Amino acid sequence: MAKLTLNQLVNEMKIYKNFISFEGIDFSGKTTQIQMLLNRLSYHQIKPVLVREPGGTTISEKIRHILLSTDYSEMNERTELFLYEAARAQLVHQKIIPLLEKGEYVIADRFYDSTTAYQGYGRGLDLKVVEVINLFATAGLQPYLTFFIDIAPDQAEERQQSNRHEKDRLEKGGLDFFTHIRRGFLEISKREPERFLVIQGDRPALEISEEIWITIKSHWKIKDTQ
Ligand SMILES: Nc1ncnc2c1ncn2[C@@H]1O[C@H](COP(=O)(O)OP(=O)(O)O)[C@@H](O)[C@H]1O
Ligand SMILES: [Mg+2]
Known part of the structure; x- marks a missing residue:
């Protein structure tokens, strides 16, 4: 049987300028910044x-x-990967691509980089396999820009404790798990420094938001109004 190549899975990467994503470990401040x-x-x-x-x-x-x-603490890591990708495939095809085709702006609170970081680097699944399934689920849709809000896992843990937030199945992963995930995000930024921007997250929220805003304004050509 002939080998299936990435090109046969996805005809081309799809990049829309209006589509951006936010990434980071839990409690890094993604929702706040969005x-x-x-x-x-x-x-x-x-x-x-x-x-x-x-x-x-x-x-x-x-x-x-x-x-x-x-x-579902018994969940196998491969099952976890496919469930994330199934949810993503539906979201991309039912919602994100049709919106982008209409010219709408779309902001994603996590996208496929989370799977690379959590299921690839965090769970230890083969990175090449994760990349191929990511591509298949998204049909090559890629964020134009990604803001990775970076904080140390122990700082995330402190924020979680001060919030008395009940942890979900992934959040229960522990410090080691999140250290691998953070390394994964940093590796992505090394591979794609122009798309995947590292934002220092251990600063006041307003300061972080100002940095993100400057980048967005220049890419989306937004003029300051007095
Ligand atoms: N820059 C910041 N400094 C300190 N605390 C923050 C900052 N940004 C967010 N937080 C707090 O940390 C917690 C997690 O923030 P959130 O935006 O929900 O993170 P995420 O969506 O990445 O899980 C919230 O209690 C939020 O108020
Ligand atoms: Mg959030």
Whole structure:
């Protein structure tokens, strides 16, 4: 049997300027930063659609429930990979691509880089396999820019404890797990430094949001209004 190449799986990478994502370990401040960015954009009459992973469609939200529930501690890491990819495939094809084709802006709270970091570097699944399945699920859709908000795992743990937040199945992974994941994100940034931007997350939220805003303004050609 002939070998299947990546090119046969995906005809071409699809990049839309209006599509960006946020990445980082849990409690790094992704949701906080996305909300601050949405506020800034709304002053400029830009109202992106926000999607979260896993989730964002009826099917994907059901899969999210299975993935995050602490009832399923027996879950095999390969099952976990396929469930994330199944949720993503549905979100990409049902929602994200149709919105981008209409010219809407879309912001993703996590996208396939999380699978590379969590299931690849975190769980230790073969990185090449993860890359191929990521490509297959997304049909080559790639964020135009990704903001990786970087904080140390012990700092994330402190934030979690001060919030008294109940941990989901993935969050229960422990410090070692999150150290591998963080390394994974940093590796991605080395491979794709222009798309995957490392943002120092151990600073006041306003300062971080200012840095993100400067980048967004220049890429989306947003003019400051007085
Ligand atoms: N820059 C920051 N400095 C200190 N605490 C922060 C900062 N950004 C967010 N937080 C707090 O950390 C917690 C996790 O933030 P959140 O935005 O929900 O992270 P994520 O979406 O990455 O899990 C929240 O309690 C939030 O208020
Ligand atoms: Mg969040």
